Amino acid sequence: QKEVEQDPGPLSVPEGAIVSLNCTYSNSAFQYFMWYRQYSRKGPELLMYTYSSGNKEDGRFTAQVDKSSKYISLFIRDSQPSDSATYLCAMSAGGSEKLVFGKGTKLTVNP
Amino acid sequence: NAGVTQTPKFRILKIGQSMTLQCAQDMNHNYMYWYRQDPGMGLKLIYYSVGAGITDKGEVPNGYNVSRSTTEDFPLRLELAAPSQTSVYFCASSSQRDQQYFGPGTRLTVT
Numbered sequence: 001q002k003e004v005e006q007d008p009g010p011l012s013v014p015e016g017a018i019v020s021l022n023c024t025y026s027n028s029a030f031q032y033f034m035w036y037r038q039y040s041r042k043g044p045e046l047l048m049y050t051y052s053s054g055n056k057e058d059g060r061f062t063a064q065v066d067k068s069s070k071y072i073s074l075f076i077r078d079s080q081p082s083d084s085a086t087y088l089c090a091m092s093a094g095g096s097e098k099l100v101f102g103k104g105t106k107l108t109v110n111p
Numbered sequence: 112n113a114g115v116t117q118t119p120k121f122r123i124l125k126i127g128q129s130m131t132l133q134c135a136q137d138m139n140h141n142y143m144y145w146y147r148q149d150p151g152m153g154l155k156l157i158y159y160s161v162g163a164g165i166t167d168k169g170e171v172p173n174g175y176n177v178s179r180s181t182t183e184d185f186p187l188r189l190e191l192a193a194p195s196q197t198s199v200y201f202c203a204s205s206s207q208r209d210q211q212y213f214g215p216g217t218r219l220t221v222t
Contacts, residue, residue, distance in 0.1 A: 008151065041216075042215060042216070043115075043203075043213035043214050043215045043216050044201070044213045045213065046210060046212060049210055098156060098169070099211060101154045103152065104153060
């Protein structure tokens, strides 16, 4: 079993839709969880950062972590064409442990 | 702040040539990283550094070398370039292990 699994998509939605992006993981030691957004031919940019379980909201974006299920989600409300990008989840156990990335989900929001 | 900068943006190398990818950050981050990103394969860690004078191997270090003589700079050296090193290379930095900030990338083709 891979350490982090992420459905590569592609995912195509109409403008205004609610988007749900997910990752599962196998390492129960992970406690720091991130979502990165990567536009085409650009570097990844840190979008959301959460510690342990729970929800975090930032504007139209909500990150959820369910450590009991080893499952994290990113929700995008009122999706816009400018949200079209690849979204990568990332996580670490903290301390000296390295960041482990999912392979990314490509999202297209159609006007 | 410029954040993380990388040069060059693009490069074409012939098999057997060598080159150095430059990376600099102005955020006074201790941690710096080099990743490669191949289509559908996610980000793979090549080398990382926890501070000036300290470097360590990541997941795919073969064919690469790094040095870290200052906090700001973390160059990646490719010796005897091979077609398998055709990829997009990203440099990242962080003040903590997890919240990494990425540069814009270098697209390298080896023919």
